Amino acid sequence: VSSDEHSVMEMVRHEGRETAYRRVGDSGVLYVHGSGAAHNVWVNQYARDGGSVAVDLSGHGRSDDIETPAGPETLAAYGEDVAAVARQTGADVIVGNSLGGAVAQHVVLEHDLPLSGVVLVGTGPVLSVDESLDSLLAEHFEKATEVLHRPDLLFHDADPATLRES
Secondary structure, X not given: OOOOOOOOOEEEEEOOEEEEEEEEEOOOXXXXXXXXXXXXXXXXXXXXXXXEEEEOOOOOOOOOOOOOOOOHHHHHHHHHHHHHHHHHHOOOEEEEEXXXXXXXXXXXXXXXXXXXXXXXXXXXXXXXXXXXXXXXXXXXXXXXXXXHOOOOOOOOOOOHHHHHHO
């Protein structure tokens, strides 16, 4: 997905770090990306619906990084990111894809937010990574990300006009 480097991001400070998010109109839906992505994977949704927010989880996009080992601590930190943005914006529906769906489930179970809905896409409560991909990521991270970002493998590029609008 092409970066929307020129979009205006807002920040919320929580837990000693800043989490970036992109708001379009009045907040209603909060979009949570998967691993290795950022808020702009949702550009085709948030650029059109007029009432949404898309977050950059810690260590992704423009959000501060976190010093936690992969596992429950990281999931909890991501949950804090989403809860902080939901509170800041008043979003009451969370949409999560892949890792974002696991984060959304964590938020529902661990945070007292007045949500009216949750949409989970291609996710589960525990996400595993295929051993060969895990090995490739550990040994050749740049190559792995190139493979994962091949056209139409994981993400679909938005048309240039939609990117400009975002």
